[in-house]
Structures are given as structure tokens and as C-alpha cells.
Amino acid sequence: MTSPIEWNVETTDGRARAGTLRTRRSVIETPVFMPVGTQAAVKGIRFEWLEDELDARIILGNTYHLFLRPGVDVIREFGGLHKFGTWSRSLLTDSGGFQVFSLSDLRKLTEDGVEFRSHLDGGKHFLSPEVSMEIQAALGSEIVMVFDECPPGDAGHDLTRKSLEMTARWALRSKDRFNELQDSGQDTGYRAADGLSGRQALFGIVQGAGHYDLRSESLAKTVEIGFDGYAIGGLSVGEEKDVMYGVLDHIAHQMPDDAPRYLMGVGTPEDLIEAVYNGVDMFDCVIPTRNGRTGSAFTSHGKINVRNAKFTSDKGPIDAECSCSVCQRYSLGYIRHLYQAGEMTAATMISHHNVAFFLNTMRSARTAIIEGRFTQFRTDFLAKIGRFAAESV
Numbered sequence: 001m002t003s004p005i006e007w008n009v010e011t012t013d014g015r016a017r018a019g020t021l022r023t024r025r026s027v028i029e030t031p032v033f034m035p036v037g038t039q040a041a042v043k044g045i046r047f048e049w050l051e052d053e054l055d056a057r058i059i060l061g062n063t064y065h066l067f068l069r070p071g072v073d074v075i076r077e078f079g080g081l082h083k084f085g086t087w088s089r090s091l092l093t094d095s096g097g098f099q100v101f102s103l104s105d106l107r108k109l110t111e112d113g114v115e116f117r118s119h120l121d122g123g124k125h126f127l128s129p130e131v132s133m134e135i136q137a138a139l140g141s142e143i144v145m146v147f148d149e150c151p152p153g154d155a156g157h158d159l160t161r162k163s164l165e166m167t168a169r170w171a172l173r174s175k176d177r178f179n180e181l182q183d184s185g186q187d188t189g190y191r192a193a194d195g196l197s198g199r200q201a202l203f204g205i206v207q208g209a210g211h212y213d214l215r216s217e218s219l220a221k222t223v224e225i226g227f228d229g230y231a232i233g234g235l236s237v238g239e240e241k242d243v244m245y246g247v248l249d250h251i252a253h254q255m256p257d258d259a260p261r262y263l264m265g266v267g268t269p270e271d272l273i274e275a276v277y278n279g280v281d282m283f284d285c286v287i288p289t290r291n292g293r294t295g296s297a298f299t300s301h302g303k304i305n306v307r308n309a310k311f312t313s314d315k316g317p318i319d320a321e322c323s324c325s326v327c328q329r330y331s332l333g334y335i336r337h338l339y340q341a342g343e344m345t346a347a348t349m350i351s352h353h354n355v356a357f358f359l360n361t362m363r364s365a366r367t368a369i370i371e372g373r374f375t376q377f378r379t380d381f382l383a384k385i386g387r388f389a390a391e392s393v
Contacts, residue, residue: 004199013374015279018366023142026057026089030281033358038062040085043289044351058090064099072138080140093141095132097148129173137187146174148205153239160209167207168221201228210243215251231262252278292351302385311336324356
């Protein structure tokens with residue numbers, strides 16, 4: 001069956017890859033950072049800013065949160081998530097598995113799926129591979145994630161093996177229900193009305209915590225089932241940084257060459273660069289906007305705390321090397337004043353800059369790969385932000 005996405009690796013530099021991912025809605029140049037739109041919105045950033053200035057080609061939607069609020073029926077009534085939020089470019093929706101994992105005290109896990117209580121009102125709900133596929137079909141995203149079980153980062157070998165075996169069984173169930181929905185055309189009428197055609201794409205997820213042998217086993221099981229793309233899940237869930245980097249070094253380059261490789265929920269700028277170095281193509285994380293709301297800004301010289309008194313009279317921008325509209329217009333001293341005064345505009349401005357920084361970091365990495373100088377780019381980038389971070393603590 002022809003894949004609903006078109007993937008092409010344009011060039012490599014060591015393990016690092018520069019590619020192009022085509023969906024029915026956009027052409028995505030990789031490596032790429034995908035801003036997170038948990039509630040059908042990237043916090044603090046309007047879609048026209050993401051489209052017109054920041055040129056984000058793909059963002060995320062969150063199955064768990066949208067399932068609980070506003071609910072699938074509401075989004076279906078609008079004609080899907082794109083129309084509900086007026087986002088015209090590509091969407092990737094996660095499966096809800098990670099959010100359910102984070103509700104360990106409010107869930108009951110069985111082979112069938114997960115019964116859990118809503119963090120909003122305590123109401124009882126149920127998610128399974130089949131239900132997750134049905135929700136994501138109604139959301140109408142370009143890329144759908146299988147429903148998986150995410151073990152803790154410090155999970156032992158036996159627990160992790162049990163978890164990845166369930167994830168493999170759930171992946172097969174996800175694919176079977178996904179294909180039924182795609183073949184039947186269920187929840188696809190609004191896509192035809194948009195003048196768009198074709199199936200959604202389905203990505204599998206590799207688990208295994210910090211155990212290299214189990215990561216390899218999970219990858220083999222996932223590839224055997226067969227997906228349009230492959231994701232690395234279960235990282236940045238409490239494990240030490242060197243464990244995450246070790247897993248990336250072990251598994252990323254083993255993933256299929258002819259499909260996109262996606263690292264889920266990671267991370268800081270240095271995490272992204274290390275993952276690109278190991279051959280990963282796609283990333284998402286809430287860090288840019290979460291940090292923006294707490295006054296932390298990422299810059300070409302490391303992360304800074306806008307609340308720091310030393311910025312009170314700073315007439316320069318957040319980052320002199322950034323071309324985003326916030327850095328082109330507003331001083332750091334003014335933004336600090338807004339933050340200290342409790343003005344919501346401060347969080348919006350810092351979040352806007354942070355997302356721009358993450359997007360532009362990936363664009364710079366892509367250029368370096370194409371020009372055959374990624375190793376030097378990585379060295380310079382990490383040294384630059386590390387040096388400043390040590391000075392600004």
C-alpha cells in the first residue's frame with residue numbers, strides 16, 4: 001500500500017540526516033521541531049504568527065486532553081481539528097499513552113486498555129488502541145501515533161520487557177483498527193470537502209527504557225508490524241541525561257532509513273542537537289512555551305532568566321542573533337518589566353521567541369548537514385550555550 005506521506009533523505013553527514021517529509025497539507029524540512037498544541041493551541045502563540053512569521057509546518061495535538069475537553073463530538077461537528085482551530089498545515093496527534101502513564105495513581109491498566117479518572121472532574125474514562133485510533137481519525141491529523149504503554153525511566157528489566165511486549169501487541173491492534181477506519185472512510189468526509197485526499201499516516205513507537213537489548217527488541221517488533229514512520233518513546237521521563245543519550249546512540253541509527261525518525265517529548269536545545277547527531281529527524285516538546293511562562297528564554301548563548309535584576313536596564317533584545325519579531329522590536333529590560341508587573345504579554349513574548357529559537361536551531365542544523373559541517377556546528381553550538389549557561393547561573 002502506498003504511504004500517505006512522502007519521505008526523502010536529501011543528504012547525510014555522519015548519522016545526521018536532512019530530509020523532506022510531504023503530507024497532504026505541507027512540505028516539512030527536517031530535522032524539524034514541532035511546537036506542541038496540547039489544547040488545540042500552542043500556548044501564547046496565535047496560529048497566524050506560527051504560519052506567517054515562524055513558518056511552522058507541523059504542530060502537535062493531544063489526544064488525551066482533546067478527548068476530555070471539548071470532546072470528540074464537538075471537534076467532529078466542526079469538521080476536524082484543523083477547522084476547529086483554523087490550523088491549515090500538518091498536524092501530528094499523540095495517542096494519549098504518555099498522559100495516561102502520568103496518571104499512575106488514577107488509572108487501571110489491563111490488556112484491553114486503560115481505565116482512568118479525568119484530572120479535570122474525576123470522571124471515569126477508557127482508552128485503548130482502538131479508541132485512540134477512533135479519536136485520532138475524528139481529529140483528522142496527518143500523522144497518527146499508536147497507543148503505547150510507557151514505563152518509568154528507571155523501570156527494571158523484567159517490568160520493561162513486559163511493558164514493551166504489551167506495547168507491541170497494542171501497536172498491532174492500533175494498526176488493525178487504523179486500517180479499518182481508513183478503508184471505511186469513517187470521519188474522512190471533511191477532508192474530502194477540503195479538497196484533500198489520502199489516508200492518514202501511522203507511526204509506531206519503540207519502547208525499552210534504558211535497556212539497550214530491549215530497545216533493539218522493541219524496534220524489531222515494531223518494524224515487523226510495519227509503519228509509515230517510527231518514534232522513540234519513553235525518554236525524558238526521569239532518567240539521567242547520559243542514559244537518554246546512550247539510548248539515542250544505540251537505537252536511532254538502527255531505525256529504518258526509509259522512514260522518518262521521531263523522538264517524542266524531547267527536549268532542550270542540546271538534547272535536540274545530540275539526537276540529530278544520532279540520526280533523528282523530528283522532535284516535539286513543551287519546553288519552549290513552558291519556560292516562556294516562567295520567564296526563561298533560550299538564546300544562542302544559553303538559557304537566561306528574564307527575572308534577573310541585572311536585565312533591568314538592558315536595552316538589547318533577548319538574543320542579538322535572533323531575527324524573530326520580539327527580538328527585532330523589544331528590549332530585554334522592557335520584557336523584564338512586563339514580567340515583573342504580571343503582564344501576560346511577557347509570557348507571550350518569551351514563548352514566541354523560544355519557539356522561534358527552537359525552529360531556527362533545527363533550520364541551522366539542517367543547513368550544516370547539507371553543507372557537510374554538522375560535526376563542527378554541533379561542537380560550536382554546545383560550547384557556546386554551555387559556556388554562557390555556566391556564567392549566568
